[in-house]
Amino acid sequence: MxxxxxxxxxxxxxxxxxxxxxxxxxxxxxxxxxxxxxxxxxxxxxxxxxQKEHVISIIGAKESGKSHYIAVLLDKIMKQMSLNFKCSLQALNDETIHRYREDFYNPIYKRKETLNVTLSGRTNDMVKKPLLYNLSFYGKDFWGRKKISSVITLAFFDTAGEDLNNEDTMSTVNKYIYNSSGIILLLDPLQFTDVREYLKRGSSIPQQNTDPYEILTRTINIIHKGQDIPAQKLIDIPLAVTLSKLDALNNADIMFDESSVVKHPSPHIAKGSLQEKEFPLIYQEIRTFLTNFGGSNFVSLAESKFQKHSFFGISALGKSPQGTNKIDVVNPHRVEDPFLWLLSKNKILK
Structure with a gap:
């Protein structure tokens, strides 16, 4: 028994x-x-x-790069952040170990292939289950002996983009969103109409998916309903709006030139501590981009509904595969920024 x-x-x-x-x-x-x-x-x-459990919800439209982001973020935490921030990431069950290895790590880092589109939670129960990890921070006590200073449980969800196209589906398949400690909302810049118009002269533009404004609207609605929050009250879940696939904009200097902070490597891990002055600089650059290229209503919605929010820009792979599923080299750019910001807003990092 x-x-x-x-x-x-x-x-x-x-x-x-x-x-x-x-x-x-x-x-x-x-x-x-x-x-x-x-x-x-x-x-x-x-x-x-x-111990304290923190649910990190990673959402976004179809093909916005959610699975690639999870794959490289966890690799970054394990291989770089763990040493410089004196922490360790430990998978909490065999299912997490197997899923990350077979569905995320091996395709990208061993076979050098892009990941398949995440299946809907309506047809694949695995999507409803998170990748579970312990994040432990260690140091020394008064007598110089090694000690674990704090431990948190992290649950990462990889949400199918199509599951965000309907509020009823979100409220049944994606219940974890309104119980989140932080939300990373990935935006593909190539989904903004004004960006597509600017780049279509000679560029390969993917088909247009769900408008990011619609996804944010549905997310706000299910949080209000799930937590029974009055309409006039701000949502206290930190929201990290993250522009993905920055590499797709490398040849469009009208968007980000070489002096832009977002084009420079992230300094947090290299210095082993949060560089707080970076966040408002990145915030302003990405906010300006969004408002200049048709995202003003999206920006207003995020700023008016979330008590804690910020904007980021990242590239999971560093280079977009052109017409193939093969990856030349994995060179992630600033993928840690939204995650570290969420840790700071949850008072895990100071």
């Missing part, structure tokens, strides 16, 4: 905090430390309920 401790459904990311690591199984009354979701029957991580 399997002895289960039944906690709240993992879709709500709320657990029964008993303060005990072992409790009585409600079925057979024997002691157990295993924790099972009562609705989806998935086993919860051994850390669940022992």
């Amino acid at each position: 399997v002895h289960d401790v039944r906690f709240k459904c993992c879709n709500t990311f709320k657990t029964k905090k008993t303060g005990r690591l072992r409790v009585s199984c409600p079925t057979c009354h024997k002691e157990t430390s295993r924790r099972i979701c009562p609705e989806c029957s998935a086993e919860l991580p051994y850390t669940w309920g022992q």
